[in-house]
Amino acid sequence: MARRASEQVRSPQRIGLRRLLGWAAFLPLASRAPVYGRLFYELIRDERTPSGRKAMLAAALGYLLLGRDLVPDDVPVVGGLDDLVVVVLAVDLFLDGVPEDVLDEKLDALGIDRRAFMDDVRRIRRFTPSSLRRMMRRAPELVSFAGDTLEHSRVGPRVRSWINTKEEHTA
Secondary structure, three states: HHHEEEEEEEEHHHHHHHHHHHHHHHHHHHOHHHHHHHHHHHHHOOOOHHHHHHHHHHHHHHHHHHEEEEEEOOOOHHHHHHHHHHHHHHHHHHHOOOOOHHHHHHHHHHHHHHHHHHHHHHHHHHHHOOOHHHHHHHHHHHHHHHHHHHHHHHHHHHHHHHHHHHHHHHH
């Protein structure tokens, strides 16, 4: 019995290699990247796409451009994966928030086959850890909650009033 349990435990190297080979599934998407880029551009421009989802993409882009990584890029193999995970999660969350009718409209307008697109989305999601996806799916809800709480607390006007009072006393 103990032997069977140990046989079921996979070595970290095999899991890492399997995951790395799994990333190769993204290679066919590279040829469709320009079309999908246009799709995302159209979805971002559409006012029916929730602004919180647009902000999620902007935050991911900011993370990529900032150059501050969770794992430094000079760490072999793993260094670039954190960037990829951030992009995949941001795209996944963005698409979850786009209304189905808006997505269908944009796919039709750009001549993108819905089934092929959804297959690509599933392929990407398959390589994102499900626990991380579940946690990140709550992010827009939590950001919205924090914004609503801050707005209802009237902290903003109080801080502005305090700043203005301090400026008057120092002038």
